[in-house]
Amino acid sequence: MGTNCDKLLSTAGTAHAYAPYEDVRDIQVAAINERLGEQGERIKLVKLRAADAGITEVKSLADVVPLLLPHTAYKSYPESFLTEKKWDRLTKWLGTVSAHPTDNVDLSGVEDIDDWVAACGKAGHHVSCSSGTTGKSAMLVASQADLDFAARDGVAAVEWGSDIRTGDLRTTAGAAGAVAYTPRNTAMGMAMMGAFVDPAAPRFNSGLPPVTIGSMTKMITLRKAIADGTAKPGEIAEFEAESSARQQALDAAQDGAVDDIIAKRDRRLYVTGMWGSLHPFAEAVRARGYSAKDFNPENGVFLGGGLKRAKLPDDYREYVYETFNLQPRFIYQMYGMQEINTSMPRCQEGQRYHLPAWLVALPLNKEGDELAPGMGAKDFQGPVEGRAAFFDLSMDGRWGGVISGDRIEIDFSPCACGNGSPSIKDDIARYADLEGDDKIGCAGTVDAYVRGLS
Amino acid sequence: MNTVTEITAATQADSAPFFIRGKLVEGAGQVHRSRDLGVDFATPKIDLDSLVHPRSELPPLLNTPLSEIIDFLHEAGQKLADPNNPHIQTTIDRMAKVSLQPRKSIEFQLKHAIGYLDPKVLRELVEQNFPNPKALDEWVPHTDHQGRRSFIRAYAPRLIHVLPGNAPTQGIQSIAQSALVKSVSLFKMASADPFSTVAFLRTMAEVDPNHPVVQSMSAIYWRGGDESVERVLYRPQYFDKLVAWGGGDAINNVMKYVGPGFQLVSFDPKTSISMVGREAFASEQALVEAATLNASDVAMGGQEPCVSSRFTFIEATPEQADRYCQVLADQIRVDRMDEGTPRPLDMELKEQIDVLRMMDDEYAVFGKTDGRGVAIRSEEPVDFHPLRKTSNVVCVPDLMEAMKYVNVATQTVGVYPFERMAALRDHLASGGAQRVVRLGEAGPSAIGNPHDAMYPLHRFVHWMANEDGLEGA
Numbered sequence: 052m053g054t055n056c057d058k059l060l061s062t063a064g065t066a067h068a069y070a071p072y073e074d075v076r077d078i079q080v081a082a083i084n085e086r087l088g089e090q091g092e093r094i095k096l097v098k099l100r101a102a103d104a105g106i107t108e109v110k111s112l113a114d115v116v117p118l119l120l121p122h123t124a125y126k127s128y129p130e131s132f133l134t135e136k137k138w139d140r141l142t143k144w145l146g147t148v149s150a151h152p153t154d155n156v157d158l159s160g161v162e163d164i165d166d167w168v169a170a171c172g173k174a175g176h177h178v179s180c181s182s183g184t185t186g187k188s189a190m191l192v193a194s195q196a197d198l199d200f201a202a203r204d205g206v207a208a209v210e211w212g213s214d215i216r217t218g219d220l221r222t223t224a225g226a227a228g229a230v231a232y233t234p235r236n237t238a239m240g241m242a243m244m245g246a247f248v249d250p251a252a253p254r255f256n257s258g259l260p261p262v263t264i265g266s267m268t269k270m271i272t273l274r275k276a277i278a279d280g281t282a283k284p285g286e287i288a289e290f291e292a293e294s295s296a297r298q299q300a301l302d303a304a305q306d307g308a309v310d311d312i313i314a315k316r317d318r319r320l321y322v323t324g325m326w327g328s329l330h331p332f333a334e335a336v337r338a339r340g341y342s343a344k345d346f347n348p349e350n351g352v353f354l355g356g357g358l359k360r361a362k363l364p365d366d367y368r369e370y371v372y373e374t375f376n377l378q379p380r381f382i383y384q385m386y387g388m389q390e391i392n393t394s395m396p397r398c399q400e401g402q403r404y405h406l407p408a409w410l411v412a413l414p415l416n417k418e419g420d421e422l423a424p425g426m427g428a429k430d431f432q433g434p435v436e437g438r439a440a441f442f443d444l445s446m447d448g449r450w451g452g453v454i455s456g457d458r459i460e461i462d463f464s465p466c467a468c469g470n471g472s473p474s475i476k477d478d479i480a481r482y483a484d485l486e487g488d489d490k491i492g493c494a495g496t497v498d499a500y501v502r503g504l505s
Numbered sequence: 506m507n508t509v510t511e512i513t514a515a516t517q518a519d520s521a522p523f524f525i526r527g528k529l530v531e532g533a534g535q536v537h538r539s540r541d542l543g544v545d546f547a548t549p550k551i552d553l554d555s556l557v558h559p560r561s562e563l564p565p566l567l568n569t570p571l572s573e574i575i576d577f578l579h580e581a582g583q584k585l586a587d588p589n590n591p592h593i594q595t596t597i598d599r600m601a602k603v604s605l606q607p608r609k610s611i612e613f614q615l616k617h618a619i620g621y622l623d624p625k626v627l628r629e630l631v632e633q634n635f636p637n638p639k640a641l642d643e644w645v646p647h648t649d650h651q652g653r654r655s656f657i658r659a660y661a662p663r664l665i666h667v668l669p670g671n672a673p674t675q676g677i678q679s680i681a682q683s684a685l686v687k688s689v690s691l692f693k694m695a696s697a698d699p700f701s702t703v704a705f706l707r708t709m710a711e712v713d714p715n716h717p718v719v720q721s722m723s724a725i726y727w728r729g730g731d732e733s734v735e736r737v738l739y740r741p742q743y744f745d746k747l748v749a750w751g752g753g754d755a756i757n758n759v760m761k762y763v764g765p766g767f768q769l770v771s772f773d774p775k776t777s778i779s780m781v782g783r784e785a786f787a788s789e790q791a792l793v794e795a796a797t798l799n800a801s802d803v804a805m806g807g808q809e810p811c812v813s814s815r816f817t818f819i820e821a822t823p824e825q826a827d828r829y830c831q832v833l834a835d836q837i838r839v840d841r842m843d844e845g846t847p848r849p850l851d852m853e854l855k856e857q858i859d860v861l862r863m864m865d866d867e868y869a870v871f872g873k874t875d876g877r878g879v880a881i882r883s884e885e886p887v888d889f890h891p892l893r894k895t896s897n898v899v900c901v902p903d904l905m906e907a908m909k910y911v912n913v914a915t916q917t918v919g920v921y922p923f924e925r926m927a928a929l930r931d932h933l934a935s936g937g938a939q940r941v942v943r944l945g946e947a948g949p950s951a952i953g954n955p956h957d958a959m960y961p962l963h964r965f966v967h968w969m970a971n972e973d974g975l976e977g978a
Contacts, residue, residue: 095863123853127860130888140867147863187888280912280937417543419852454852 053085056444059409063200063445064207068407071471072463073430079411082444084109086451087118095147096124097450112413112427116420119413119440119452122390124148125189126181134272138167149176149192150448165265172234176448179233180264181389187271188264191235191389194448198234201392202242204407204445209243211405212396213383215351220249221321224312226332227304228324232261235389243353247321255311257304309335312375316341320350322375326368327361329354333374346376354384386475390453391443395475401467403474411442412473414461417482419454434462438482439475456481518545519599521699523725524706525555527714537728539603539696541670546603546699548726551734556723557743558689564661565717566687571641574684575627577718581709582622585677596704600673604697606807607844611673614806615701618674621681626952631685633953634962635659641687644971652976659966661687662745665738667729667759669750670697671809676724677705679748684718686965691744692724699726730758741766745967748772751811770964772957775811775916776890777802779944780904780929783820784922785829795921796829798945800836802919803896804878805948807842812917812947815891817898818907823882826900827869830880834871837878837894847876850893857889886910904929911936916957919944 052060055078062068087109091097097118101107104117128144131137138158146153156174161167168178177198181189193201209215223244230236244250260266273290276282312320313336324332336342352375364370372382384397386404395404406412414423414437423437439459443451460476523530532549539546558564566574585593593615601608620626631638639645644656666679676692680702683690692702702724710719727734739747739762747763748770749756756771763769779802785795802814817833819826849855854874861868861881872879878894881887887897901907904925911918911933918933920926921944930941939958940950953960 096860099859099863121852121856124856124860127857129861129864131885140864144860144864147860278912279909281909420849 052089052444053082055079055082056085056409058082059444062408063204068207068211069405069470069472070408071465072473074471075408079408079442079444080109080111080115082409083115083411083442083452086442086444090150090450093150093152094450096120097452112411113422115411115413115442115452116415116422116440118450119415119419119442119454120148120450121419121454122189122388122456125191125390126187128187128190130187130271130275133164133268134275136163138170141167142171145171145176145178145190145192148449150446150450151176151194153192163265164268165263168264177234179235179389180267181231188267189389192449193235193392193446196447197392197445197449198238200445200447201235201394202238204392205239205394206242206246208385208394208396209247209353209383212385212398213351214380215247215321215353215383217246219247219319219321219351220252221247221351222252222315222318223248223254223323224315224320225308225322225324226328227255227257227259227301227308228328230259230261232263233389243321243323247351252318253315255308257307259300259304305332305335308332309339312336313339313341313345316345317347319347320375322350322352322377324352325355325361326363326371329371330361330363330367333371336374341374343373343376346374348376348378349381350375350377351381352377352383354382355387384477386479388453388455388457390455391441391451392445393441393443397477398466398468398470398474400469401474402477403462403466403468404477404479405466405468405470406441406473406475408472409444411444412461412463413440413442413452414438414459415440415454417458432462432464433473434460434476436460439479456483458482458485518547519602519700521546521548521599521694521726522703523549523551523723524703524710525552525723525725526558527710527720527722529703529707529710537696537699537726539699541605541697542603544603546599546696548699551725551727553734553737556691556725556738558663558721560663560742564663564687564689565720566684566689567661569687569717571631571638571685574687574718575624577709577712577716578622578627578681578684579624581705581712582619584708584712585622585705586616586619590708592704592707596700599700600698603699604673605671605809606673607842609842609844610806613842614672614674615677618677621674621678627681627685630682630953631962634960641685641966648976654973654976656971656973658969658971659686660969661689662965662967663743664688664690664965665744665747666690666692667747667749667751667756668692668694668698668702670695671806672750673698673701675750676702680705680709680722682962682965683722686962687721688965689721690723691738692722693729694724694726696726696728735759735762739767746770746965748961748965770959770961772961774914775939775957776816776914777812777814777917777919777947778911778915779803779814779817779919779921780907780925781817781819781821781829781921781944782904782925784925785819786821786825792829793832795944796832797836798921798943799896799919800833800839801945802947803833804837804839804841804894807844808892808894814896814917814919814947816886816910817896818901818904818910819898820902820904821900823869823884823900826882826898827871830869830871830882830898833896833898834878834880837880837896838872840877847893850874850876854889854892854895857887858895861887905932908932908936911938913937916940917942917947919947921945 059082091101100118106114109115132141138161142153142156156171161170171178177193179191386395393410397404414435419438423435425431425435439457440454458480461473463473465471466474518536530549533547534550536545536547600611640657640659644658647655647657668675694702706722746768750772751774779799781795785791805813858874862870869882880896882898886899891897915938917940918938919942923943926941
């Protein structure tokens, strides 16, 4: 990578990682320009974008905006490549968003999408698929360097944002859930376990099969067949039976997870999960008569992601904290997304998510086509509200510039915690959830006619 | 979720008054944001009691003869068509801000809609929908072959209309249809058009504020899905039927209120397509003719309405289809509605099309992703919904092979050459399609024809029988 990029990335894991914005802003722009020079030709979609916008050099943050890819770029493949098993086509598509050529993937013996993901992995293209059940899955390609960086940075961010420490030798616990298996989740999960968890401590095995892209594709394929009118009633009945069996297994696993955490209540725990699953889990533990007084005061929790449309009572956070005796300094909360390597840890004093020097903040207007008001002006401090977009300078296997679906408020002035890096207020929301869908029109697709697969 | 923002914002927001049973209700008690373009508009607070016509009172139009209703609608139509009508001009100004359609397109459609109030049109509409239109005016006697006597009435219903945001003409058509069936009607306007229906009703009230047509109608806005309104109003004690245009959350929410005595008459969300035979390649002239007709079906209403063509199935090789797409794209891109510089495409749509540009051994893209129009040639339909003047041209060996792409969401099918319609229509109907037309004629429609596989007015009324025993008994 270029010298400016290296300079920023070299702060990872050091005291300078969350340096004041004014110290890094010019270096960041120069570093993005370096990335454009290195990857702009290699990533076909970026090349096309740069040519369309007439951008050959990045001289300001505004120059970066047309080069940012929406998160949906990673699901822009025609779905028939998946449903009709056109693996060579899908590989070619992956080549349009990958920074490394995908013609080295050996497709012999590839029967289903899980095989394809494995074949790409063998060739050094690690594909993480998002869990879109009704729509398409995003397919994010990453290199081994990306997985290594995300894992290393993930551990460092936990230690920066909480008093959870490497070598704590904790015991894992948490709600049982069907977890999406992706190379990125696996790499980060293994790094966290390696750092914070006692390898000898008992681990609860939910017995649930991991959710792979293959199992999701089955649902997508059936959904399409229903829409086309080619699905037979027997196929739908079989699917419904499978769904119901899966739900029963999930319920049983949930009971097991509750027994498990109660049995381990005297140990120093490392709880992981998202609010949507932790809250009902806490309710189940309370229903069994256990609460803060029964749990270790040094229990830690790793919280990633927002509510994701879960409807919870207003005091859901306090309820979970009080159930498991979670003290603030052991509560780690992060903001991040599948589209970038880097975690944004929440600080203790300001309760804000901090951006390290190699993660460039590019808040945009709601439409996502220009910088948020004030951005780019010299000495601009914010705060400003807008659509979250970032350039992650650490990205190696794909483009680092992404536009998210999130609404954030970001401040470029120093935070109450004493750190000078840009920070995001803890009230992140998704634009899609904020607006609801009030749209009504007579034009529509057959998707509105498919019932029961969501 | 109701986006009611600070009242202070009302100073910038356009006013969207209500019309309640003959009276204009102004106010800025609530400020809403339009769904599509995020423009604010202010409405009065809703007085729920005022929206319901008690069942203890007969519908105001019940005993107004149909001929008189038609005369009144005609007179109102004249006033609506008057270029100096301030309500319509203001409405066009305001709609141009919140609608996804260009101004000229809105003007064109409103003008066309006013033509709907022609007495000949209205009479034909009724005659097509009812075997005996007299049943609207009186209890019509009927005796079955066993001698049992009845009197049948197409009785005035109580209706809620959930209007679409993408068709500025629907308000006027719904008002006319409601008046013809003598209903008591509440129109729920869309955030993309919270103005036009009230403007029509105001104009009608100026013709005669006490006319029972005007007294029977209310038009208000609430955000679709707002439970504080829908849970209260959507009840059989207040309304017989909910007439819904389109899909989305606004309709999904309705489903939970449908039950005994409260029925849904739904005009479902639809996709329209085109079918072009190999005859289009018989000569250069034929190709240009077909592609030009096709472009007109694609571009109508900025490709917002359900009748706009989105996919074209064509009997062609990829090379032939590419020639066709080039003409099609050029024609789609002609700015016929004075749109000027179009809004940029939605990021997601742009991304999907741009990726197809790179998959150039299976796809070809003509035109640009600049909002003016694009034609995409492929071997099978793209898996996104073509919008903003985007046409997906799919090569098929034979149009019969395209039947697998016809489904329950298919509305209008434009066919070229026209004489092939007869051979296709049985299969199209079996697949779920609802209307077959000559290519290029998706827009105009014959008066009183079935819509979404039904005769709407026939569905609206409360069919009532008075049986009067056996003859001679």
